[in-house]
Amino acid sequence: MSFTSRAAVHYGHERTLDITEVQVEEPGPGNVLVRLGASGVCGSDRHVLDGEWPMPSPTVMGHEGAGTVEAIGEGVQDVVVGDHVVLSWFYPCRRCTNCLSGRAYVCTGSRSEECLLPDGNTPLSRDGTRVYPYLAVGSMSEYTVVPETAAVKIPSEVPFDVASLLGCSIATGVGAVVNDAMVAPGSSAVVIGAGGVGLSIIMGLKLAGAHPIIAVDLNEQKLNAAQRLGATHTVISGDDTQHQVAEITGGGADYAFEAIGRKEAIESLPSLLVRGGTAVLVGLPPAGQSINFDGLELAESGMRILGSNYGSTVPGRDFPRLAELYLAGKLPVDDLISDRISLDEVNEAFEAMRRGERARSVIMF
Numbered sequence: 001m002s003f004t005s006r007a008a009v010h011y012g013h014e015r016t017l018d019i020t021e022v023q024v025e026e027p028g029p030g031n032v033l034v035r036l037g038a039s040g041v042c043g044s045d046r047h048v049l050d051g052e053w054p055m056p057s058p059t060v061m062g063h064e065g066a067g068t069v070e071a072i073g074e075g076v077q078d079v080v081v082g083d084h085v086v087l088s089w090f091y092p093c094r095r096c097t098n099c100l101s102g103r104a105y106v107c108t109g110s111r112s113e114e115c116l117l118p119d120g121n122t123p124l125s126r127d128g129t130r131v132y133p134y135l136a137v138g139s140m141s142e143y144t145v146v147p148e149t150a151a152v153k154i155p156s157e158v159p160f161d162v163a164s165l166l167g168c169s170i171a172t173g174v175g176a177v178v179n180d181a182m183v184a185p186g187s188s189a190v191v192i193g194a195g196g197v198g199l200s201i202i203m204g205l206k207l208a209g210a211h212p213i214i215a216v217d218l219n220e221q222k223l224n225a226a227q228r229l230g231a232t233h234t235v236i237s238g239d240d241t242q243h244q245v246a247e248i249t250g251g252g253a254d255y256a257f258e259a260i261g262r263k264e265a266i267e268s269l270p271s272l273l274v275r276g277g278t279a280v281l282v283g284l285p286p287a288g289q290s291i292n293f294d295g296l297e298l299a300e301s302g303m304r305i306l307g308s309n310y311g312s313t314v315p316g317r318d319f320p321r322l323a324e325l326y327l328a329g330k331l332p333v334d335d336l337i338s339d340r341i342s343l344d345e346v347n348e349a350f351e352a353m354r355r356g357e358r359a360r361s362v363i364m365f
């Protein structure tokens, strides 16, 4: 049995998405059918549309989603029909050594990155041809099917637009601060790029008690949003950035986060740090691009470079925690949402993102 769902499909060669119908299979063993409530429009989707990362196609885009469990497959135990869930774009296998040692975020058995369910299939098709859900989520669709390990129950009081962002930008940004960098109160931090992810890092830094928190972006609107979310200082990105950061921090920041995915910005991180500071790479550059650092300077200054993927999120632990922080008023996720749009407006949202506009667009179903 299968049924139709309206979805935003990427055919691999164009920058735009087709809004079209796909067929969705009933959930097989271990999988759940989710009716989407909302899907965020993330910079990672944009990388795929712009041909920067190889990806199977055609693909239903979207990996930052939340919705309601509509049906469960055989053996599913973690959720029941009617639960509100946040979707995870990296599902753990629960069997590899990393999963067994509590490090599900570096699971080696997941097939998320191949856009496949654990059994190697996809739940989507069109005209009899396989369609891939991006990162095994495909949230830019009215319905999707994911492994139960990728659908985490959260309190139903959290609205879907907010819940969707917990699934990528918030988990990534807050996780980069608390799980990866483990920023201590009073540490100084600078964030390059104040889009959905950078602004989430800023929220995480505020939560962690960092001070000062410096936001750097090209766009004034983004810097205003950064200030509302916790940045104590803002800097328009340019030749003077290093000097201004040094001035504000009294010599360099303890932590410098990159949240654009731009080679030059990543390479500038050491220049923003105090001796012994930590550079955190959150933005994702095009595949195959190498980043150059001065090895001698790096070693002699005792700097640390951290790669940060999904904020080392453990979805079952972290999504409910983030939801509770939101409900307690400690994570103002609503302020991250600049535009609520329909599925049909998704191409405009990507165009606005390319121009550096909008904090986060969220598709409402």
Ligand SMILES: NC(=O)c1ccc[n+]([C@@H]2O[C@H](COP(=O)([O-])OP(=O)(O)OC[C@H]3O[C@@H](n4cnc5c(N)ncnc54)[C@H](O)[C@@H]3O)[C@@H](O)[C@H]2O)c1
Pocket (backbone or CB within 6 Å): 041, 042, 043, 044, 045, 047, 168, 169, 172, 192, 193, 194, 195, 196, 197, 198, 216, 217, 218, 219, 222, 237, 259, 260, 261, 262, 265, 281, 282, 283, 284, 285, 308, 309, 310, 311, 353, 354, 355, 356, 357, 358, 359
């Ligand atoms: N590591 C992870 O797990 C993870 C997860 C999600 C997203 N990401 C990556 O994070 C990056 C950001 O994603 P996003 O959704 O926030 O994208 P976005 O497009 O919303 O944000 C990028 C921001 O960078 C700013 N910017 C662009 N060029 C700049 C420059 N030269 N100097 C300063 N600012 C500049 C833009 O104005 C914008 O505010 C992407 O590379 C995305 O793939 C990583």
Ligand SMILES: [Zn+2]
Pocket (backbone or CB within 6 Å): 042, 043, 044, 045, 063, 064, 168, 169
């Ligand atoms: Zn994302």
Ligand SMILES: [Zn+2]
Pocket (backbone or CB within 6 Å): 092, 093, 094, 095, 096, 097, 098, 099, 100, 104, 106, 107, 108, 109, 110
């Ligand atoms: Zn695993």
